[in-house]
Amino acid sequence: MTIILKKVNFMKYTHIIKPNIKHIYIKVDKKNNIQLISSKKMRKEALRVLEQKKDWIKRAIEKNQSKIKRENIYKDGGVVYLFSKEYEFVYVRGKKDKITLQDNKIYYQSKEHLYPKKAVETWYKDRLKSYLEPKVLFYAKKLSLFPKGIKYRKMKRRLGSCRYDDILTFNSMLAKLSFVEIDYVIVHELIHIKHKNHSPSFWKEVEKIFPNYKEIRKNITL
Numbered sequence: 001m002t003i004i005l006k007k008v009n010f011m012k013y014t015h016i017i018k019p020n021i022k023h024i025y026i027k028v029d030k031k032n033n034i035q036l037i038s039s040k041k042m043r044k045e046a047l048r049v050l051e052q053k054k055d056w057i058k059r060a061i062e063k064n065q066s067k068i069k070r071e072n073i074y075k076d077g078g079v080v081y082l083f084s085k086e087y088e089f090v091y092v093r094g095k096k097d098k099i100t101l102q103d104n105k106i107y108y109q110s111k112e113h114l115y116p117k118k119a120v121e122t123w124y125k126d127r128l129k130s131y132l133e134p135k136v137l138f139y140a141k142k143l144s145l146f147p148k149g150i151k152y153r154k155m156k157r158r159l160g161s162c163r164y165d166d167i168l169t170f171n172s173m174l175a176k177l178s179f180v181e182i183d184y185v186i187v188h189e190l191i192h193i194k195h196k197n198h199s200p201s202f203w204k205e206v207e208k209i210f211p212n213y214k215e216i217r218k219n220i221t222l
C-alpha cells in the first residue's frame with residue numbers, strides 16, 4: 001500500500017494505492033480527511049473520478065461541519081444546552097441547591113458550586129420527563145404500542161432501550177437534543193415493543209412516522 005498526500009483545487013487528499021482492487025473509492029471521514037483509493041493501474045482514472053465527485057465531497061464536508069456539537073461547559077459563564085438551545089451557565093450564591101432558567105441563562109444556585117455537572121444532569125432528568133412523558137403517550141396511541149413503564153438513566157452511548165418486558169429506558173442526556181430528535185428516539189423505542197430488532201420491517205415502521213429518520217439520526221450527538 002502506498003500513501004501519497006496531494007492537493008487538488010480546494011482539497012487536500014490522500015491517495016492510497018492498493019495492489020488488488022478493481023474499483024475506485026472516495027471516502028470523507030468525520031475529520032474531513034479525504035481518501036482516494038485505487039490500484040496503481042487506475043491512478044489516472046481515479047484522479048478523474050475525484051474531480052468529478054468534487055461537489056459530492058464538498059457536500060460531505062459541509063455535512064460534517066453542520067453536525068451540531070452540543071457540548072456543555074460546566075463553569076460560570078460556560079454553556080449548557082437544553083432542547084437544542086444554547087444557554088449561558090451562571091453561578092449564583094444561595095443556601096439551597098437549585099437550577100432555574102431565565103431568558104438565555106441557566107442559573108445554578110448553590111453554596112459552593114461544587115457539583116455543577118451533577119446538578120445539571122439531575123435537572124435534565126426532570127426537564128426531559130416533563131416533555132417526554134406526554135409525547136410517549138401521544139405516539140403510543142398513534143402506534144397502538146404501549147410501554148409497561150418508563151425509566152431514565154444516564155448512558156454513555158445509547159439513546160434509549162426497550163426491554164423484553166416492554167419497559168422503556170431513556171438516556172437522561174436526551175434533554176440536550178431538539179424536540180424532533182427526542183420524538184424520533186421515542187418512536188424508535190416504542191416500535192421496539194413490536195419489533196425487538198432493527199430488521200427492515202422495524203425501519204419501515206419508523207419511516208412511517210419519520211420519513212427523514214436517517215437524516216435525524218445522523219445529526220444526533222449527545
Ligand SMILES: [Zn+2]
Nearest residue numbers: 188192197198
Ligand atoms: Zn433500537
